Amino acid sequence: MNTTPTPDDADSxxxxxxxxxGMAEIHRMFRAGFGEGPELVRGVRQGDTTHAETVARHLTMxxxxxxxxxxxxxxxxxPALEARAPACALHVERMKxxxxxxxxxxxxxxxxxPSWRTSATDPAAVLAAxxxxxxxxxxxxxxxxxxxxxxxxxxLTEKEIQWFSTHGRKATPKGQTWxxxxxxLDAQPDGDLWxxxxxxxxxxxxxxxxxxxxxxxxxxxxxxx
Numbered sequence: 039m040n041t042t043p044t045p046d047d048a049d050s051x052x053x054x055x056x057x058x059x060g061m062a063e064i065h066r067m068f069r070a071g072f073g074e075g076p077e078l079v080r081g082v083r084q085g086d087t088t089h090a091e092t093v094a095r096h097l098t099m100x101x102x103x104x105x106x107x108x109x110x111x112x113x114x115x116x117p118a119l120e121a122r123a124p125a126c127a128l129h130v131e132r133m134k135x136x137x138x139x140x141x142x143x144x145x146x147x148x149x150x151x152p153s154w155r156t157s158a159t160d161p162a163a164v165l166a167a168x169x170x171x172x173x174x175x176x177x178x179x180x181x182x183x184x185x186x187x188x189x190x191x192x193x194l195t196e197k198e199i200q201w202f203s204t205h206g207r208k209a210t211p212k213g214q215t216w217x218x219x220x221x222x223l224d225a226q227p228d229g230d231l232w233x234x235x236x237x238x239x240x241x242x243x244x245x246x247x248x249x250x251x252x253x254x255x256x257x258x259x260x261x262x263x
Contacts (some may be wrong), residue, residue, distance in 0.1 A: 039223075040204075042225070047221060051192075052192035053192065053248055054191050054192060055191065055193065055195055055196075056190065056191055056194050056195055056196045056198070056199045057191070057192075057196065057199065058187045058191045058194070058199055059191040060103055060199065061183065061186075062183050062187065062224075062238075063111060063186050063189070063226060063232065064107065064125065064206065064210070064222065064226035065179045065182075065183065066222075066226060067103075067221050067222045067224075067225040068100065068103070068104055068175060068179070069175060069225070070225040070262070071096075071100045071173050071221055071225075072100060072104075072168060072172055072175060073130075073172060074164055075097055075100070075171075075172075076169070077174075078093045078096070078097075078260055079154075079161045079164050079168070080095075080161070080165070081162070081261065081262030081263075082158055082262075083262075083263070084158060084159055085157075085158050085159065086158050086263070087155070087156060087158045089158065089259075089263060090154060090155050090156075090158035090177060091155050091156075091159075091189070092256075092259045092260060093155075093260055094151045094152075094154065094155030095155075096217070096260055097147065097151060097164075097168075098130065098151060098211070099210070099211050099214050099217060099218060099221075100149075100193055100221075101147055102123070102209055102210075102211055103139070103206065103209060103210070105144060105173075105209070105217065106205060106206055106208075106209030107206055108137050108140065108141070108205070110202050110206065111133070111137070111207040112134075112148060112159045112200070114185075114200070114202070115190070115194075116130050116133065116134060118168075118193065118194060118198070119186070119190075119193060120187055122193045122208055123189050123262060125127070126185070126186070126189045129186060129189070130183040130186075132181070132243060133178075133181075133182060133186060136174065136177060136178040136181070136182075137178075139174050140171070140174045140178060140263075142170070142174075143170035143171040143173075143174050144167075144171060146163070146167035146170060147164065147167035147168065148168070148172060149163075149167075150163035150164045150166075150167050151164060152162065154199075164199075166195050202214055215254075216245070216248070216249040216252040216253050217252070217253055217256050218251030219245065219249060219253070220249065220250070220252075220254075220256070220257070221238075221253075230256075258262045
C-alpha cells in the first residue's frame with residue numbers, strides 16, 4: 039500500500055483531538071461576572087454591610103474561579119503546548135505575561151475586598167481593581183480564544199481537557215456551587231443547550247428543583263436596594 043502523503047493530505051488541517059469550546063464558555067462567565075462588578079459595588083449604599091458582604095462574597099467567588107482557571111493553565115496547558123506545539127511558543131509566552139498582569143489585578147481585588155465588605159465605605163480600591171481586571175480580560179480572553187484554543191484542539195486529549203473542567207469545579211467556594219453554575223448558565227447564549235451538553239440528567243433535575251431558586255435568591259440579593 040502506498041502511504042506517501044498526497045498534496046491534498048499535506049494541505050489538510052491537523053486532526054482534531056479534543057473539544058476545547060469549554061474555554062470560551064467559561065470565559066463568558068468571567069466577562070459577564072467581572073463586567074457587572076463595578077455596577078454591583080456602586081449599588082451598595084454607604085454603611086450597608088449586609089449588602090456589601092453579599093457583593094463581596096460574589097466577587098470573591100469570581101476571583102477564586104479565575105485564579106484556579108489560570109493556575110490550571112499555568113500548571114498543565116503551557117507545558118503541554120511548549121512540548122507538543124513549538125510553533126505556539128510566542129503565543130504561550132504572551133499568555134504567561136498576560137496571566138502575570140491579571141494576577142496583579144486579582145491580588146489587588148483580594149486585598150481590597152475585606153475592609154470594604156465589613157465597612158461598606160469607600161469602594162475606590164475595589165473599583166480600581168475591577169477596572170484593572172476588566173481591562174486585562176478584554177486583552178487576554180479574545181487572544182487566548184484566537185491563538186490558544188485552536189492549538190489545544192489539535193494537541194491535547196479529551197481526558198486532558200476534562201482535567202481543566204474538574205480543576206475549576208474543585209475550586210468553587212463551599213456553598214456557592216449553585217451560584218457558580220447559575221453564573222455560567224446566564225453567560226451562555228443558550229443555557230439549556232449548555233446544560234444538556236455538560237450536565238447529566240440528575241444534576242439538571244437538581245438545578246430545576248433546587249439550584250435555580252437558590253441562584254435567583256442570590257441574584258436578587260446582589261441588586262441595589
